Amino acid sequence: MTNVAVIYYSSTGNVHRLAQAAADAAEKAGAEVRLRKVAELAPESAIAQNEAWSAHAAATADVAEATLDDLQWADAVLFGTPTRFGLPAAQLKQFLDTTGGIWFEGKLVNKVVSSFTSTSSDHGGQESTLLALNNTFYHWGAIIVPPGFADPVQFEPGNGNPYGASSVSGNQPDNVDPNNLASIEFQARRTVAITNALKRGFQTV
16 A cells, blocks of 8 residues: 655645645545644744634644654655745745755655645745745655646646646635645545556566
């Protein structure tokens, strides 16, 4: 069985919706799945001042935090992050920055990775965020699997980002278009399928 970790950061719920959809789709595709959030870095005072942020933190309190063990366990990892000035959120970047030890040991080589994001507005840095994440994966020696335009769902309104599924929240909490959910579901299935094929291929080498 293929092991898939879905590791994400979400402040008000949009990326969480995408992450849950990815996890559900990967599980339906036959994978064993771990859904994990990364540790929150913002002070409690800042979270408390934003009703949506505070509500989402409470609603997802039972979601386990990601560890390096989750990365080592996984054959494939889907990473989700909101965009912060065209870059991944600091919370996810901090988690990635802790991987130096297992990277040095070669434990991230040939991991299959894919990523997704959410912005508050159109053209809010979705593509640059996903491309920035890829820089880390190149260093790992990971195998990046984008959705591309490999399925008709990518041509539906609101989709069309070939780098990874993305949504536009309009600064509204838990506001993900059904087409975006369909896109991340396809991306998760594609990630599982390619991981399965690679595992079979490596076993015959």
